[in-house]
Amino acid sequence: MTTPTILEMRSITKEFPGVKALSDVSISVAEGEIHAICGENGAGKSTLMKVLSGVYPYGTYSGDIVYQGEIMRFNGVKQSEEAGIVIIHQELALIPELSITENLFLGSEIGRRGVIDWTEAQLRARELLQRVGLDDDPDTQIKNIGVGKQQLVEIAKALHKNVKLLILDEPTAALNETDSQHLLNLIVDLKTKGVTSIIISHKLNEIEQVADNITILRDGRTIETLDVHTGVDEDRIIRGMVGRSLESRFPDRTPHIGEVFFEVRNWTVQHPLDPSRLVCKNESFTVRRGEIVGFAGLMGAGRTELAMSIFGRSYGTYLSGQIFKDGREIKVNSVRQAIENGIGYVSEDRKSLGLNLLDTVKRSTVSADLKRISRGGVVDALKEYDVAEEFRKRLRTKVPTVEEGVSKLSGGNQQKVVLSKWMFTDPDLLILDEPTRGIDVGAKFEIYRIIQQLADQGKGVILISSELPELLGLSDRIYTIFEGAITNELPAAEADPETLMRSMTSVKKDALI
Amino acid sequence: MKHLRQLFGSRGGNPGQYGMIIALILIIAIFEGLTHGLTLNPTNVINVFQQYCYILILALGMVMVIIAGHIDLSVGSVAAFVGIIVAQAMSEWHWDWWQAVLLGLVIGALVGAWQGFWVAFVRVPAFIVTLAGQLIFRGANQLIGNSTSVAVPDDYQQIGGGFIPDFGPNTGFSNGTLILGLVTIAALIWVEARGRARRRKMRAELPPLWVSVVRTGILVLVTLIGTYLFAAGSAGTSFPIVAIITGILTILYGFITRNTVFGRQVYAVGGNANAAALSGVNIRKVNFFVMANMSLLAAVAGMVYVGYAGASGPADGTGWELDAIAAVFVGGAAVSGGIGTVAGSIVGALVMALLANGLQLINVESNLQQIIRGLVLLLAVAFDVYSKTQGRPSLIGNMFNQFRRREGEPAEAVQPQSIDDQTKVSLP
Numbered sequence: 009m010t011t012p013t014i015l016e017m018r019s020i021t022k023e024f025p026g027v028k029a030l031s032d033v034s035i036s037v038a039e040g041e042i043h044a045i046c047g048e049n050g051a052g053k054s055t056l057m058k059v060l061s062g063v064y065p066y067g068t069y070s071g072d073i074v075y076q077g078e079i080m081r082f083n084g085v086k087q088s089e090e091a092g093i094v095i096i097h098q099e100l101a102l103i104p105e106l107s108i109t110e111n112l113f114l115g116s117e118i119g120r121r122g123v124i125d126w127t128e129a130q131l132r133a134r135e136l137l138q139r140v141g142l143d144d145d146p147d148t149q150i151k152n153i154g155v156g157k158q159q160l161v162e163i164a165k166a167l168h169k170n171v172k173l174l175i176l177d178e179p180t181a182a183l184n185e186t187d188s189q190h191l192l193n194l195i196v197d198l199k200t201k202g203v204t205s206i207i208i209s210h211k212l213n214e215i216e217q218v219a220d221n222i223t224i225l226r227d228g229r230t231i232e233t234l235d236v237h238t239g240v241d242e243d244r245i246i247r248g249m250v251g252r253s254l255e256s257r258f259p260d261r262t263p264h265i266g267e268v269f270f271e272v273r274n275w276t277v278q279h280p281l282d283p284s285r286l287v288c289k290n291e292s293f294t295v296r297r298g299e300i301v302g303f304a305g306l307m308g309a310g311r312t313e314l315a316m317s318i319f320g321r322s323y324g325t326y327l328s329g330q331i332f333k334d335g336r337e338i339k340v341n342s343v344r345q346a347i348e349n350g351i352g353y354v355s356e357d358r359k360s361l362g363l364n365l366l367d368t369v370k371r372s373t374v375s376a377d378l379k380r381i382s383r384g385g386v387v388d389a390l391k392e393y394d395v396a397e398e399f400r401k402r403l404r405t406k407v408p409t410v411e412e413g414v415s416k417l418s419g420g421n422q423q424k425v426v427l428s429k430w431m432f433t434d435p436d437l438l439i440l441d442e443p444t445r446g447i448d449v450g451a452k453f454e455i456y457r458i459i460q461q462l463a464d465q466g467k468g469v470i471l472i473s474s475e476l477p478e479l480l481g482l483s484d485r486i487y488t489i490f491e492g493a494i495t496n497e498l499p500a501a502e503a504d505p506e507t508l509m510r511s512m513t514s515v516k517k518d519a520l521i
Numbered sequence: 522m523k524h525l526r527q528l529f530g531s532r533g534g535n536p537g538q539y540g541m542i543i544a545l546i547l548i549i550a551i552f553e554g555l556t557h558g559l560t561l562n563p564t565n566v567i568n569v570f571q572q573y574c575y576i577l578i579l580a581l582g583m584v585m586v587i588i589a590g591h592i593d594l595s596v597g598s599v600a601a602f603v604g605i606i607v608a609q610a611m612s613e614w615h616w617d618w619w620q621a622v623l624l625g626l627v628i629g630a631l632v633g634a635w636q637g638f639w640v641a642f643v644r645v646p647a648f649i650v651t652l653a654g655q656l657i658f659r660g661a662n663q664l665i666g667n668s669t670s671v672a673v674p675d676d677y678q679q680i681g682g683g684f685i686p687d688f689g690p691n692t693g694f695s696n697g698t699l700i701l702g703l704v705t706i707a708a709l710i711w712v713e714a715r716g717r718a719r720r721r722k723m724r725a726e727l728p729p730l731w732v733s734v735v736r737t738g739i740l741v742l743v744t745l746i747g748t749y750l751f752a753a754g755s756a757g758t759s760f761p762i763v764a765i766i767t768g769i770l771t772i773l774y775g776f777i778t779r780n781t782v783f784g785r786q787v788y789a790v791g792g793n794a795n796a797a798a799l800s801g802v803n804i805r806k807v808n809f810f811v812m813a814n815m816s817l818l819a820a821v822a823g824m825v826y827v828g829y830a831g832a833s834g835p836a837d838g839t840g841w842e843l844d845a846i847a848a849v850f851v852g853g854a855a856v857s858g859g860i861g862t863v864a865g866s867i868v869g870a871l872v873m874a875l876l877a878n879g880l881q882l883i884n885v886e887s888n889l890q891q892i893i894r895g896l897v898l899l900l901a902v903a904f905d906v907y908s909k910t911q912g913r914p915s916l917i918g919n920m921f922n923q924f925r926r927r928e929g930e931p932a933e934a935v936q937p938q939s940i941d942d943q944t945k946v947s948l949p
Contacts, residue, residue: 360793361799375797378785386781387785389723
């Protein structure tokens, strides 16, 4: 092995106030290889790539980036791109209304003194498109070509910037099978032409197929680097990704599980913008009284989409499916109907979907069920105050008075306000989407206890979480989701991180119970 | 400092609120000086209310529109459109004044439903809908009135130019106004006492007694001065009827925005529409009614103005949208929606009214007047935007917060979020 190293990141440590996102991460990429980075959500993959591409400028992290033998001090994406490092994000950075040509040269227009030379641009565009195997007219608007082709345009754009090191963040997450394959072939093809690639992906089968080496990150640390050519299989990767012991950081609880009272049958939902994509594929599941049901899946698997589409069709386009509660079919066509039918939904995005940050704790607490504390459309201020106070005490929200603005609260306390808001609607089924995201450990424990108390009151709880230990520690039963479909269902007692991760990364069904 | 805030209401803490009170006092003081006491002359005060009460009425609707995150540029044209119909109903079809008023309200509501429909259901931005409305209803006004003025009968003019009738012993003042002033003072004291009782019952934090006393004291003093000014005008004048209409509307809309479910929903939609939708708020309904209500109030303003002017003309209401919008922003509302109060907007409206009046009194040319009023609007919004970009309510507040951050506030806001942690969710 004498291939020169193109990139070496040495002991990278990146801290955010209070959190160490990366600690002592090292990675070495050989010239002309495809290097995969694997890890759970939040393992630090994207942070590492942001450090590499200069999004987090030199000085905000410690450690060295050695690129082509030199220590680099990037002060922004522009500089890393000049050095030949181009990152393609999961959310494509193309402008839908502009043509392929216009997008290709956006920011590096071909021309003189601000006047674009369209003839030259066209010629260059055709040449670039040919290199990525795209035969569309360069005048086509981006919005008129599919996501798969858009990815190719992104790569062509990178080629135009003389890319030497191409970083792809979840490149196939939004693509179908054929497009994915096409893209992967292109990356392999580019490799033969001297372009090194770093690929971040949750799809282990794809990584196995194209990568030469795999570096595994976990909790902001490098765990190991595996050489694919010496025979690495998915199980081996998964073990590296999840291999941590479950700490006892969950309150004790003896579940009292009753009858099935909530059932979703054949739930099928279309992507809101792209009718050719299904975000929920014929999914069916049940929830029992007093039960905490976990939903495991990687980002983009369709967990939030499923939850929100059930919650009054607030996401996507409903195609088919039925919801039953206590044996009778219920209509849940709007959020209002969902609330009236005793369904509550705590969003994963507390700040943009969960709270009005201009409001006070008091007003937020009652905002999902104003009817209950008002008469003839007039809010009863006394009742409102009492309700807010009661929840403040019950959930031990740390706030001087309930008249305080929610924007001044810490994440954990804001989450408690959101939980109060939904507990006040007295739901039978509460859907919690990443309820502990961005919350410190102490507050997490308290929120776990609240969740358990809700279940013990006989409510059904659906828990969506990216943290496997959390799912395993809290749930009574777990469903796994992969690409919009439920791939497995198993009692938490029989689940372990490896089994879950396997079902979360492939359609293979393990022994269904 | 905390108690000082409580002086200006329980939702205080927003420096915009002191800002506008200071602006009001400043404007009064400046013009009182420049006009050598003419500004606070009883005759002038009465005149200000009669001439400019349309700003106050429009501000009531506009504050809700702006809280919900919209804007209405059509209010002047809608007012003129309703005005000309009402004037014609009386002068050509010989309707009674109350029939004409009812007709005006119905037309206002219909116009509102029209604009609300486009904003809420077709989701054309309110800016465009009402810009179109400005043209449409201005044109309709001139079409109906043949671009000429239509006079209204005397009994109708009472609405805009009339006063509480005089009665009782000759005290040298208007007795009706005196009684109204006393009733208002009693009401102010009762409201404050009731508020304290409620907070005690809620076991909420009770502001010290002196805060209540000073707050009520200031309001009572203002009422006393107002009562004197209205009661001591020249013979035959007293408290204007338009001011009574405006007062009732102010109390009504203050109540709606603060105490009703609908009011809450308006704030929720403006503050975070996605969160509101996920809390079961019918956003379309809220947008529809907010826009419809604005046109209804524009109709009221138009009718009142026709009464004051004695006729409805083709140029009535031009530039009213500027006054109303400026009033709301001077009153502390936020351009991005979600923030604003009726009380603040009324103070803002008084600032705009006194500004226009003062400039007239010192004989500033009308073109220069426009420039000044335009600048006031610009500055009021600039102040809001500036506070927003600072992320803090004010410069000083910003400095204080930086100190607090260093002491190790929960660093939750900068929690790392990898790109793959962000699922884009678009709501219907």
